[in-house]
Amino acid sequence: MLDRIAKAQQQIDHACRTLGRPITVMEVCGTHTVAIFRSGIRSTLPEGLKLLSGPGCPVCVTDQGYIDAVLELAQRDDCIIATYGDMIRVPGKDGSLETCAAKADVRVVLSSEDALQLARDNADKTVVFIAVGFETTAPASAVVVKEAAREGIKNFCILSGHKLILPAMRALLGGMNDRVDAFLCPGHVSVIIGASAFAEIVSDFGRPCVVAGFEPLQIIEALAEICRQLSNEKAELKSIYNAVVTEQGNVAAQRIIAECFEAADGYWRGLGKIEKSTLVLKEQYRRFDAFARFGLSDEPGEDLSGCRCGEVLCGLIEPPQCALFATRCTPAKPIGPCMVSSEGTCAAWYKYGRRS
Amino acid sequence: MAQHEPERILLAHGGGGQLTSQLIRELVLPHLRNEALSPLGDSARLELGSTSICLTTDSYVVKPLFFHGGDIGKLAVCGTINDLAVAGSRPVALTLSLIIEEGFEKPLLERILQSIGRTARENNVSVVTGDTKTVERGSADGLFINTAGVGVRLPGVNPGLDRIKVGDKVLLNGTIGDHGMTIISQREGIEFESRLVSDCAALADLTCMLFERTGVKFMRDATRGGLAAVLNEIVEGAGLAIEIRDANIPVRPSVQAAADMLGFDVLNIANEGKFVAVVSPETADACLELCRSHPLGRDAALIGEVVASQGVPLVELRTKIGGRRIVQMPYGRELPRIC
Structure with a gap:
């Protein structure tokens, strides 16, 4: 392994020297962000190659309005909130699910199935599943909605905050941040949507896109491939995660997403409103939509004062450039979601990179 | 939420990380401060006449009560x-x-008491006094x-953070x-392909041997908060830095795979039969050899060393790829009711 790493590093060094300008690569997957920090990859890269974390952490990109809707639900005594662990500490205007949990009934689940089971086991309460995530978690939400419909379970609904990654990448290149030279494409999302989905980024924007897994070797080799393409001035789509990712992706998963959800305009933290970027339940499943059932607002919320997570998510600043970073905003007392989520850029900087 | 809401205790306050330490420092210590308590060691050291004890x-709230490799008893x-x-x-x-x-089912309680008796006998300790209380259904989760x-x-054995020096080795x-x-x-x-088994074990036999025969300067068991928490406590207490090598830290592949799948950093994960010892460079190899000669130290390794801060x-x-990164004190939320 070390031979291949050394070879890839040589290619990167060579490209950075010969290109004569800095290279900026963005990863748009929280698992990549963590893997890069955890393996210390940044410390092995030449100065000319800059890695930026984009809108890849599902909790982080969730708009403040959605967080406020979740916390509004947590004030109800007729609901059980079922959520993935990462959402539990995201602060809203009035605390987080963690601080509300000392009063409200908030349960951390590892799967959407666990949430549905809670509904079966608690007939006197409505279980609301906090359904966030990209194309990776959307199929699991769709499955339980279909199951609930089939079984006639009425005390279950989902608050869909599911997002699609491609519209966000297009929004970035379409004006939010055009400094990005290339994308390290997400491994997990690509399993679902297929590597070929990123072809439009290459053809429409001329940016290299390389799909990689999460082993340090894969990431470094993907960076070497990106450097090679930039040196040759030819953007291509390439997947080096062929053990897991296919061209077309998981067609069954795509089908079940399409059966239950449709793409709608949605709000993202930092990126604002993006056309057809969020998944809402289709008409025939609308009765499982928690926004509709509880009359919750899906309008954008106001970011907490001073928090620059939005700019971090767009790769416009790095976490230490935010005045709150590691001062008022820490993992123990987070202000922005990028400090809360274990996949958040600020949390990764704080956890693996902070020296004071 | 109104501004006058009292702050509440969170599950994370029991996680053994930053929040636990904050709770103890801010809420507990101010009321109870004394010479034996203040170092906040694993045990208090007391002099009773000519005897030093x-x-x-510790309280145990692990869920489930029975797990592969052990039980709450x-x-x-x-x-x-x-x-x-x-x-x-x-x-x-x-x-x-108790x-x-x-x-709570009596046969389960009996199994747990059998386990307590067996473990105590195996380790030459006696349960010499006790108490039983019962609470209404819903007021405790079983037991x-x-x-x-x-x-x-041990005579002449005086471990302490103040003895740690640059160049000392870290043994796990x-x-x-x-x-x-x-x-x-x-x-x-x-379920994973190969079954995971807790390392729950009493370490006194091994630790006494190490303390008596080698120059162990400091030792702490790596429970809640895992290896990351212990190493951070050591650097904070000693005012020095520690550099560890990922390649030297023993992790079972099945444990690593499970941690990766669930998104945990294995350095933060709790152990119940592991300690970190800081030893002088001269005695490090002897300590390692001695440790490996014991069944509870077979996979022992020197994982790093103390460096200047x-x-x-x-x-x-x-x-493993030659990069560097910081290992922080865990926050505390990751795994509630682990012990």
């Missing part, structure tokens, strides 16, 4: 023995308090256990993450 207490004996052992004492006696929920323990300090007695990943996978009903005391990890 260690005293400790075995854990309650081993955990308290280990707190005495790493402080440089030989454990002699335990107390046992808080039992109404409706909670508290044990306190007394150990006699085996694989990390086994207990925490076993509990979380069993709790969530996730560049301003702030930090734990730094050299990764």
